[in-house]
Amino acid sequence: MNLTEAAAGSDLGAIRTKAVRQPDGSYRITGQKIFITYGDHELARNIIHLVLARLPDAPAGVKGISLFIVPKFLVNADGSPGACNDVACVSLEHKLGIHGSPTAVMSFGDQGGAAGFLVGEENRGLEYMFVMMNHARLNVGVQGVGIAERAYQQARAYACERVQGKAAGAATITPIVEHPDVRRMLMTMKAHIEAMRALAYVEAAALDRAHAEPDEAARAGALRLAEFLNPIVKGWCTETGVELASLGVQIHGGMGYVEETGAAQHLRDARITPIYEGTTAIQANDLVNRKILRDKGATARAVMAEAGALAAELVTSPAPALKAIGIELAEGARAAGAAVDWLLAAAGQDSRLPAAAAVPLLKLMGVVLGGFHMARAARIAQGRLQSGEGDLAFFDAKVKTAWFYAEHVLVQAPALLATVTRGSATVMGVPADQL
Numbered sequence: 001m002n003l004t005e006a007a008a009g010s011d012l013g014a015i016r017t018k019a020v021r022q023p024d025g026s027y028r029i030t031g032q033k034i035f036i037t038y039g040d041h042e043l044a045r046n047i048i049h050l051v052l053a054r055l056p057d058a059p060a061g062v063k064g065i066s067l068f069i070v071p072k073f074l075v076n077a078d079g080s081p082g083a084c085n086d087v088a089c090v091s092l093e094h095k096l097g098i099h100g101s102p103t104a105v106m107s108f109g110d111q112g113g114a115a116g117f118l119v120g121e122e123n124r125g126l127e128y129m130f131v132m133m134n135h136a137r138l139n140v141g142v143q144g145v146g147i148a149e150r151a152y153q154q155a156r157a158y159a160c161e162r163v164q165g166k167a168a169g170a171a172t173i174t175p176i177v178e179h180p181d182v183r184r185m186l187m188t189m190k191a192h193i194e195a196m197r198a199l200a201y202v203e204a205a206a207l208d209r210a211h212a213e214p215d216e217a218a219r220a221g222a223l224r225l226a227e228f229l230n231p232i233v234k235g236w237c238t239e240t241g242v243e244l245a246s247l248g249v250q251i252h253g254g255m256g257y258v259e260e261t262g263a264a265q266h267l268r269d270a271r272i273t274p275i276y277e278g279t280t281a282i283q284a285n286d287l288v289n290r291k292i293l294r295d296k297g298a299t300a301r302a303v304m305a306e307a308g309a310l311a312a313e314l315v316t317s318p319a320p321a322l323k324a325i326g327i328e329l330a331e332g333a334r335a336a337g338a339a340v341d342w343l344l345a346a347a348g349q350d351s352r353l354p355a356a357a358a359v360p361l362l363k364l365m366g367v368v369l370g371g372f373h374m375a376r377a378a379r380i381a382q383g384r385l386q387s388g389e390g391d392l393a394f395f396d397a398k399v400k401t402a403w404f405y406a407e408h409v410l411v412q413a414p415a416l417l418a419t420v421t422r423g424s425a426t427v428m429g430v431p432a433d434q435l
């Protein structure tokens, strides 16, 4: 995907790459793109670039962007790769992490113009690109989960081997996994990863249902849910993935900071995930403007009503874990609902308020929805424990992990609500020259 240019990152409306119509129906493309993942390589016979560019008579901004296919090699009539197109990789970036993935500066048209072929209609390029980008955003959210999971597996293995001191209450020296604080860090990783994975799967399932439900209204409802969850999965799972990869380093102590263990690589690799495919702020703006304000909070409220209904059921449970989870989930769902109410009111007062609240609000939604799906899992696992069927150790751990999540993560929801409702006004208080 060739979107980004030096002066057009988050703001794709600023794209300058040019496309000029040719008599044969093709287009001549000229311009430079930066940060293009796998912009050039020798792993395939051809590379098909999808390039955003602007026609000379296009309207300004995002409404004047078109999408083109620009192959590295022009394709012969028999389908084989033919002459080189006017596309060149002019340099590779030196990065903090993901060293296995080349990030290229791509130049189009240095020799007079690269041949490009329009996708769909002129000026509708960004709309088409978003079909791919929404999938890519879910995938990057899953990348956040995946890196965090690998960091967790490695930290857990290290904590079980590394012997250091005597844990509180132990008679002899112990592996560090017995220190309550190391256990806290491992549980923080495990609980978040399970919540993040559940949320990503719920979005993926909603996307499948949006395609495959026989009933049209059910398809539309599933699509609304998937679109609502998309920025939350991308933003929350990647930001949290970085924090968890950092905890993985912490569990290793000094061995995490040196390269031998590989823990530092996870932190470096995770760091790109809240940046590419739209930074966290861009996800949060999407959540606030398109996914909450546009339907006046209807989807957000419907989702939180489901969480609230489960919480109401769990608080009456005789199982202490489910009851505790229910209490925190009820508070979380209430906090998320109150944040939506505040947002709808604030948007009419000062447009800077929703923008200042956007990222904490996205985090609040992630924390609460992660807790909702952990609570669903805990309810099922508790049922299996009672029936005594299956892997009881797994079900017991599932319930206790959800309980931990409720009391270490879900409890943050009221504080995040305060940041959204009271903290947004202070964000712009200090003038830029006093920063």
Ligand SMILES: Cc1cc2nc3c(=O)[nH]c(=O)nc-3n(C[C@H](O)[C@H](O)[C@H](O)COP(=O)(O)OP(=O)(O)OC[C@H]3O[C@@H](n4cnc5c(N)ncnc54)[C@H](O)[C@@H]3O)c2cc1C
Pocket: 001, 002, 003, 004, 008, 009, 010, 011, 034, 035, 036, 037, 038, 095, 098, 103, 272, 275, 276, 277, 278, 279, 280, 281, 282, 285
């Ligand atoms: C390793 C790597 C691989 C990449 N791969 C690709 C690729 O394959 N194809 C491609 O097209 N691009 C790719 N990118 C580009 C990537 O998508 C952009 O870097 C990203 O969208 C951010 O744009 P930017 O770097 O210009 O940052 P900027 O847009 O300059 O953002 C800088 C800061 O300002 C904030 N900001 C900007 N606008 C707003 C706003 N409206 N509201 C609130 N905050 C805002 C951002 O959140 C960020 O914190 C890649 C980048 C990297 C580093």
